[in-house]
Amino acid sequence: MDKAIIVDHLVKNFEVTEKKPGLVSSFTSIFSPVKKTVRALKNISFTVEPGELVGFIGPNGAGKTTTLKVLSGLLYPTSGFTSVLEFDPWDRKPEFLKQISLVMGQKNQLWWDLPALETFELNRAIYELPKRDYQEALGELTELLGVKKILNIQVRRLSLGQRMRLELVAALIHRPKILFLDEPTLGLDLIAQQKMRDFIYEYNKRSGATILLTSHNMDDLINLARRVIVIDEGRIIFDGALEELVNRFAKEKIIKVSLSQEDDIKRIESIGKIKKIAFPEVILSVPRSATAVAAAELLQNFPVADLTIEEIPIEDVIRKVFRGEGRKKLLK
Amino acid sequence: MKKYLAIFRISFAQEFAYRLNFIMWRVRNVMQIILIFFLWSSVFSDPSRVVFGYDKARILTYVFGILIIKAIVLSARTVDVAGEISSGDLTNFLLKPVSYFKYWFTRDLSSKALNLSFAVVETTILYFILKPPFFFQTDITQIAAFIFSLILAIILFFGLLFLSNLITFWMPEQGWSAQFLVIVIITDFLSGGVFPLDIFPLVVQKILYALPFPYLLFFPLQVYLGKISGSMMWGGILIAMAWTLIIMAGLNFVWNKGIRKYEAVGR
Numbered sequence A: 001m002d003k004a005i006i007v008d009h010l011v012k013n014f015e016v017t018e019k020k021p022g023l024v025s026s027f028t029s030i031f032s033p034v035k036k037t038v039r040a041l042k043n044i045s046f047t048v049e050p051g052e053l054v055g056f057i058g059p060n061g062a063g064k065t066t067t068l069k070v071l072s073g074l075l076y077p078t079s080g081f082t083s084v085l086e087f088d089p090w091d092r093k094p095e096f097l098k099q100i101s102l103v104m105g106q107k108n109q110l111w112w113d114l115p116a117l118e119t120f121e122l123n124r125a126i127y128e129l130p131k132r133d134y135q136e137a138l139g140e141l142t143e144l145l146g147v148k149k150i151l152n153i154q155v156r157r158l159s160l161g162q163r164m165r166l167e168l169v170a171a172l173i174h175r176p177k178i179l180f181l182d183e184p185t186l187g188l189d190l191i192a193q194q195k196m197r198d199f200i201y202e203y204n205k206r207s208g209a210t211i212l213l214t215s216h217n218m219d220d221l222i223n224l225a226r227r228v229i230v231i232d233e234g235r236i237i238f239d240g241a242l243e244e245l246v247n248r249f250a251k252e253k254i255i256k257v258s259l260s261q262e263d264d265i266k267r268i269e270s271i272g273k274i275k276k277i278a279f280p281e282v283i284l285s286v287p288r289s290a291t292a293v294a295a296a297e298l299l300q301n302f303p304v305a306d307l308t309i310e311e312i313p314i315e316d317v318i319r320k321v322f323r324g325e326g327r328k329k330l331l332k
Numbered sequence B: 001m002k003k004y005l006a007i008f009r010i011s012f013a014q015e016f017a018y019r020l021n022f023i024m025w026r027v028r029n030v031m032q033i034i035l036i037f038f039l040w041s042s043v044f045s046d047p048s049r050v051v052f053g054y055d056k057a058r059i060l061t062y063v064f065g066i067l068i069i070k071a072i073v074l075s076a077r078t079v080d081v082a083g084e085i086s087s088g089d090l091t092n093f094l095l096k097p098v099s100y101f102k103y104w105f106t107r108d109l110s111s112k113a114l115n116l117s118f119a120v121v122e123t124t125i126l127y128f129i130l131k132p133p134f135f136f137q138t139d140i141t142q143i144a145a146f147i148f149s150l151i152l153a154i155i156l157f158f159g160l161l162f163l164s165n166l167i168t169f170w171m172p173e174q175g176w177s178a179q180f181l182v183i184v185i186i187t188d189f190l191s192g193g194v195f196p197l198d199i200f201p202l203v204v205q206k207i208l209y210a211l212p213f214p215y216l217l218f219f220p221l222q223v224y225l226g227k228i229s230g231s232m233m234w235g236g237i238l239i240a241m242a243w244t245l246i247i248m249a250g251l252n253f254v255w256n257k258g259i260r261k262y263e264a265v266g267r
Helices: A023-031 A064-071 A116-126 A131-145 A160-172 A190-207 A218-224 A242-249 A265-269 A288-301 A314-322 A326-331 B002-017 B019-043 B056-073 B080-087 B090-094 B100-130 B140-169 B176-190 B202-210 B218-225 B230-261
Strands: A005-018 A034-048 A053-057 A079-084 A100-104 A178-182 A210-214 A227-232 A235-241 A252-259 A273-278 A281-287 A304-311
Touching: A005 A064, A034 A064, A034 A235, A053 A064, A053 A218, A053 A314, A064 A079, A064 A100, A064 A178, A064 A210, A100 A160, A116 A131, A116 A160, A116 B002, A131 A160, A131 A190, A160 A190, A190 A210, A190 A218, A218 A314, A227 A242, A235 A242, A242 A314, A252 A288, A265 A273, A281 A288, A288 A304, B002 B019, B002 B100, B019 B056, B019 B100, B056 B100, B056 B140, B056 B218, B080 B090, B080 B140, B090 B100, B100 B140, B100 B230, B140 B176, B140 B218, B140 B230, B202 B230, B218 B230
Parallel strands: A053 A210, A053 A227, A100 A178, A178 A210
Antiparallel strands: A005 A034, A005 A079, A227 A235, A252 A281, A252 A304, A273 A281
């Protein structure tokens, strides 16, 4: 097996009924519903190698979660080809389902009124795990996530963070080879987020599982994903290394200068866009191609004490992607 | 098979998590039995009185019998399916190597087992307190046919209820579960849960017997009571079997259409 996941020209459309507010229109919509087709995924293609950890980023409603749902066999694709571990996800064969897991933030599979251990035991039966494997996985997961002490407490009595970690145990107890994570740190506090990230990193390394994750949390992506796929309005607009994203997206560089004495702002502005002035520090952004010229000009015409040239911080780039600004810049 | 045993077990544990709820539900059932007993006792205060061909002894046998059969056939958890589809919780099951039908059928059985064990105790106690006339069947053929028709009734009701729940795929608005109560009430009425079906005119009875409903409650009880036997009994069982097959095929068909529409929303 060479590729863990193959997606080729995948299209997914939804049909939705439009509802306008108001009593009269909600009444008329019963008899003549206004149907609209939403094109959630417009022809996307990518492949993932076994053991890779890939981050999906993009603004809300871009199609990230839809992709994960198609790959885990929940949604029937409108057209296109998908293969996960050489299975067609939609067939939902038991041998396929035993090797994957989809974890969605705030989704409950734990039985609310019972201790989490009951759910784990149920999953052991459903996945037909041998007792030894189950005990081993349970021990390892509860250790890694630090939840050994809360296994026998009713799920309803636990905090969100504790529940999320137990959900993760339930989702991983069968040691899936492919793991789809949808917003794994949603709603967690900073410490819990960090724990979750450490765990995902550790799990990927230890088990060699292929992981696809979507997140709105920049730290998740920067710390975890080597490769990112930027998806927007149902299209893939970038697929490659995280650093590469910066190169491709950021058409500008940052020049930081320290001046030995105050100078005319107008004169500096002619060289590049001023991002910040806190004398003696001035931060400029200049077009990538003109960086050398701008730096030379600064050194020549201004009392420069120090000068550095930097890339735009990765956080800024991702923030822009979330705002949907990637579209115009990357599609060119 | 082992996985469904585990589902049976956890479902049982879940029912016990709401002990007070369960106890109140049982109290309601006992109250209902007492109420029905006194209602019919006063209707038949004159022992020689006959209404619709039923005298006091026969109507009380019918009423008690139907209560026990209801506890077996109509107690079901499957009403929750609609809620799971509209809330997106169905996703949990689609991701696992488990049959959704078998999952719910197992949960139904666990609910039935729990209810039945309580119903038997309650009915026995009430039997000795109220001392109603009760008919014990001794003919082994009738008993065997009764058990078989009861199993058919359980499967048939499961199929009907599940099928009506699948509407949610196309109309995912919450609150459908309330509509199913209506369906259950209609089913109750048409299957003889409220009064014996043989008080209807013959034409209506003929039509009813062609439908699946009488085979849920009325038919099994009549077989137990020995009122239906011989070729009529086997004919009825055949019709019930045919309906079971039709409903199951329909269920499969609608389910396969439905999950294509499913959008796994909600979370």
